[in-house]
Amino acid sequence: MSRSKGERTQGDWLPFLATWVRSPLKMGAVAPSSRGYCRMMVKHATTDLDGPVLELGPGLGVVTRTLLEQGVAPERITSIEYDRDFAxxxxxxxxxxxxxxxxxxxxxxxLGPVGQSPKYAAILFAIPIVNMPQARRQALFSSYFERLMPGGNLTQLSYMVTPPVRPVPGVFSVSSSRRVWSNIPPARVWIYSRDRAAEKGAAAA
Ligand SMILES: C[S@@+](CC[C@H](N)C(=O)[O-])C[C@H]1O[C@@H](n2cnc3c(N)ncnc32)[C@H](O)[C@@H]1O
Known part of the structure; x- marks a missing residue:
């Protein structure tokens, strides 16, 4: 008998938790993101731009599924996952x-060098980076902006109450969604947008 989408998602808790027990720093969360949280993530991602979408740290696909439900064609999505079984x-x-x-x-x-891979309409980021120093986080997110189309943004899942990655003047600014209380633990979406001056440069390039 085939299982419904809801049952499949509930069944994901156990493998998720088991993987968290093995490598808590790589997982970052004990449970997949809630439906409400996934919708918030997708709502703020610039998937309306005409281009491919990149998902980093998809886990067992709760955000992937929401992207599809919100009308993003599967052929547009590239999902990079570190855990072999999850992938x-x-x-x-x-x-x-x-x-x-x-x-x-x-x-x-x-993916290969920047010039040899496509520019993305949006990057949805869910990889834990708590252990990474702030300067490295800023360098990492700056490098992601090299792979975004003009107007494209990077959205990040996070339980933190301050921006996990501080803005880099001339590259990107940061804002956030309201907190989603239905998530375990409550979380918000951090939204990184290209700095206005940098945006003009990217559009002209
Ligand atoms: C907090 S979970 C998020 C899963 C899912 N997106 C969600 O919202 O429920 C983090 C995911 O990132 C993956 N991950 C950790 N380090 C990674 C890396 N360097 N590259 C790709 N995925 C990674 C983990 O295996 C895990 O599936």
Whole structure:
């Protein structure tokens, strides 16, 4: 008997928790994001731009599923997941999504040099970076902006109450959604947009 979407999502708690027990720093959360949280993430991502969408740290695909439900064609989505079992399950679950088992913190290695991979309409980021020093976080997010189209943004899942990555003048600014209380733990979406002056430069390039 085939299972409903809701049952499948509930069944994800156990593998998620088991993986968290093995490597808590790589997982960052004990449970998949709630439906309300996923909708908030997708609502703020600039998927309305005409271009591919990049998801980093998809886990078992709760955000991927919301992207599809909100009308993003599966062929537009590339999802990079570090955990081999999760990546395998994700590809089975969403056969038309381009699932890559690789490192979302090293896109040079995973996707190739900036000039040789497409520019993305939006990047949805859910990889834990609590252990990373602030300067490295800023350098990492600045590098993601090299892979975004003009007007494209980067949205980040986070439980923090202050921006996990501080703005980099001339590259990107930061804002946030309201907190989603239905998530465990409550979380908000941090939205990184290209700095206005930098935006003009990217559009002219
Ligand atoms: C907090 S979970 C988020 C899962 C899902 N997006 C959600 O919202 O429920 C973090 C995910 O990032 C993955 N991850 C950790 N480090 C990664 C890396 N360097 N590259 C890609 N994925 C990574 C973990 O395996 C895990 O699936």
């Amino acid at each position: 395998k399950k994700l590809q089975q679950r969403f056969p038309k999504v381009n699932v890559i088992h690789g490192d979302g913190l090293d896109l040079e290695k995973t």
